Amino acid sequence: MPARTRSRGKRLRLGALVAFGVALVAVIALSLAPARYTPAMDEGNRAGHLVAYGVLALLGGSAATGRRMPWLIPLALVLLGAVLELAQGLVASRVADPGDAVANALGVTVGSLVAIGVRRVARGRDAAEAQRRAPPGPEPP
Numbered sequence: 088m089p090a091r092t093r094s095r096g097k098r099l100r101l102g103a104l105v106a107f108g109v110a111l112v113a114v115i116a117l118s119l120a121p122a123r124y125t126p127a128m129d130e131g132n133r134a135g136h137l138v139a140y141g142v143l144a145l146l147g148g149s150a151a152t153g154r155r156m157p158w159l160i161p162l163a164l165v166l167l168g169a170v171l172e173l174a175q176g177l178v179a180s181r182v183a184d185p186g187d188a189v190a191n192a193l194g195v196t197v198g199s200l201v202a203i204g205v206r207r208v209a210r211g212r213d214a215a216e217a218q219r220r221a222p223p224g225p226e227p228p
Contacts (some may be wrong), residue, residue, distance in 0.1 A: 096209070104150035106130040107143065114139050120182040134188040140168055140194030141201075146203025157206070161199040165192045 117125050126135075147160040168191030176183035 100150050100163075101153065107146035107150050110143055110146060114143060115167075115171065117180055119174060121178060133186060136168075136187050136190035137194040137197070140164060140191040141198035142194075144195045144198025145202050145205075148199050149205055151202075155202050157202070160197050161217075164195045168192060168195070 143164055144161055147164065148157050151157045151160055169188045172183050172185070172188040172191070174183075175181040
């Protein structure tokens, strides 16, 4: 694989990792903040949970390297979502809601599936680019 392609992939993974960190801090802060400091989402509360955890899983899965990391991130996010829902029961003006934990887990599932697709497309493009740049081999007899 050409060095230029690898460095572009590393930059994209680094960007995804930074965005994942920022999004993770935002989700934790909003989850544990008193209700008066969080956006009012009466009708779209579950959708908000689904989107937030879907984005976390997409960014985390896009930044992940190695064989185990793409599977550890979704598991950790599902656990985080459940723990934060339980912790909301300890925050004034907040309520622990099992339905929100389910929405978090569904968001993680959707985001992880999209991340898997993104990684496959990127691998295919990298392989095609490497093949295109490779010098031609000997012709068959």
